[in-house]
Amino acid sequence: MSPTRAESAPSATGASRRARLREARLYLVTDDATPEERLPELVSEAVRGGVQVVQLRRKQASPEELHQLAQRCRDRAREGGALFLVDDYPELALEVDADGVHLGQDDLDPTRARQLLGPECLIGLSTHDRDQARAAVRRPVDYISAGPVHATPTKPGRPPVGLAYVSEAARLARVPVVAIGGLGPGEAGAAVRAGADMVGVVRALCSAPDPGALALRLRREIEGAARWTRLVVNGEERRVPPGCTAEELLASLGVGERRAVVERNGEILEQAHLARVRLAEADRLEIVHLVGGGCCD
Amino acid sequence: MTEDRLQFGGRSFASRLIHGTGKFPSPEVLAAAIAASGAELITLAVRRLHLDGDRRSELAAVDLSAHTLLPNTAGASSAEESVRLARLGRAAGLSDLVKVEVVGDPETLLPDPQETLRATAQLVAEGFTVLPYSSDDVALCLALARAGAAAVMPGAAPIGSTLGVLNPHNLRAIIARCPVPVIVDAGLGAPSEAARVMEWGAAGVLVNTAIAHARDPEAMARAFAAAVSAGRAAHLAGPAADAPAGGYGASSPTVGMPTPAGAGS
Structure with a gap:
């Protein structure tokens, strides 16, 4: 048994x-x-x-x-x-x-x-x-x-x-x-x-x-x-190649066209800076956008 | 005579109806309702982007560039969360307008007065044009106005309840006492109720569920637009049965109060 x-x-x-x-x-x-x-x-x-x-x-x-x-x-x-x-x-x-x-x-x-x-x-x-x-x-x-x-x-x-x-x-x-x-x-x-x-x-x-x-x-x-960089994106672990920029991450996620905002470790990244910001190990990113709704949904 | 417009924070709008965007049966119905309402301002929430697959946005059919976006901080339960969502909303909506929503009770979704006030003061300091959603509390609305709110948004009834105006006396007192525009938000169920608060002198109304859950949202949006216009016109015309503005006489005498201790002489 x-x-x-x-x-x-x-x-x-x-x-x-x-x-x-x-x-x-x-x-x-x-x-x-x-x-x-x-x-x-x-x-x-x-x-x-x-x-x-x-x-x-x-x-x-x-x-x-x-x-x-x-x-x-x-x-x-x-x-x-x-x-x-x-x-x-x-x-x-x-x-x-x-x-x-x-x-x-x-x-x-x-x-x-x-x-x-x-x-x-x-x-x-x-x-x-x-x-x-x-x-x-x-x-x-x-x-x-x-x-x-x-x-x-x-x-x-x-x-x-x-x-x-x-x-x-x-x-x-x-x-x-x-x-x-x-x-x-x-x-x-x-x-x-x-x-x-x-x-x-x-x-x-x-x-x-x-x-x-x-x-x-x-x-x-x-x-x-060189290991890939591990990030937490919208609460989930993700990997990106070393040196990857915020802009490259958005492109790889297919976010390009949508009006998204990236917050990195609590700081909002300006759109103009996305191509220059290199992501680092353990970065916490929130990628958000405006959606329909308010409190009740 | 100059055109009668909704004004706050250095902006003005021909429509006094603000349109919500939640709980609509489809993106097309939402877009049709917004168009029928004539609303210029629409409220939106800030949420994580879906990174898997291509889920269609509920805003897909709405021409956002034709509207002024009013990002809200729905989902926040503290001033800090509300401030964070406001900053994200500003970055996403490219506008400094924000509707502060801080829920104090998850069951009724009624707002948390202290956190709402704190968030409002913080966001005003950061240069936002702040429209706080609040309970129908006169003193709170006055405090929000003092904190720099561009307009106050007392609820007629709990969010999504469509119960109508639960406390007409409070709403009328808020409208009478507030130095900033009063936009009645939340809980309206029928166009007649929107017309009623507009007759009292509300500067505008925000409607979501009453339109989204109507059998024909597009037609209901049109009905709300007509009611808001009628109520506004009635207010400007000066209703014959208008209640005297002057507050309620206190039952205790207010003269002869002892001077507070330590106040001198």
Whole structure:
């Protein structure tokens, strides 16, 4: 019988999990090729090297194997301070007290998963095109992945979407974005410059002779790349490329023609200055206009 | 004889009917009603832009450039929020006109007198032409006028209620006592009620729900315009049954009051 949430040890709160997710940069997804007995050690080494989120993905394991493996990998991830997620199965996430679950487009609907998991668990969702990224905005998800950036044996038959889609997802998303798919050293920085908050790595880390050393190298590459600026626009998180001006933001939001007013950190920006104002990390913007109505509507 | 116009804050308008823009069934109906009313001033709220998709604006069919925009601060529940919305409205409407609305009670939407007064004083200091929505309180309207309001907008009844003039004595006293134009705002339900307050000497009326929720808003807008004109004409003609202006005699004598302590001699 699976333990209910009330019976299990007190879990981390959703707020602390989300705060850690926001700061995470390197995300490991396990593969099927790594032998089961090696996997917990791989997780430990990768986390020591700088991996901050671990997703257990074993498409070929039986439910019993997966349950065992999840407990062991969870402990290793937590020892190193990493978040631990399981792939596909919300029930497994509850059973092993994982920090959350990652869902594909063909898995359980995020809304249904949220009902099962409650508000404290993280839910991630794979997206592969603009429509999916747009649809994810109104789903109860805490991050999205964007990929595969390159063709990869992990996802045979899925066409690569390239870094252009990572940028598109970064513009649309209100939650952190993980670029994933055939990414390794030399490409992690480019993914960040394209708008990714996190870089997801499968094969490069799982097949590395020294996963810890590679994780450290990837983290350095990621930290050295200019990250997109994160803003709060009308109460929701948005990302813009470094150096983006207020005018460029309005254009990217399709606001151009409408008579909108931008308030930045409590100060109204004059129309004439919009092209000169460069947006900064954590800026709070309100974009308002005149609408029909008064008090009673 | 010079043309009879609604005047405040250095502006003047031929129409004494101010048109609200909320709760209309469609942008087209709103535009038709505004056109039928002949209103020059229309009130608008300040809200976040919808950044997803292309939701059609309820103002889409209205030619805003043909009107004087009166941004309101609906949604504010403090002076600070009202001032912030006023500044945003000025930037969006390119006008220094603002209708201050500070709700003090979310159930009845009746205004908060202290916050309304504070917001009015602050916005006057910032150079706005301020029209505060207030309760039908004589002393409050006088205080708002002293604070620099260009006109005062006492409600006839709670916003959206269409209950008509709940306290005719108060409204008449406000009209008699206020040194600035009195525009009756909120709660009017029928053109006859608009005509009535105009006969008393109100400088104008603001109507929204009574038009928006009429079976035929366009026709009702026209009816309100006619009522406002008729009431104004009646006021200028001097109604025979006009009540004596002079207030109500106090029941206690006002002479022989002791001098306040510390006032000297």
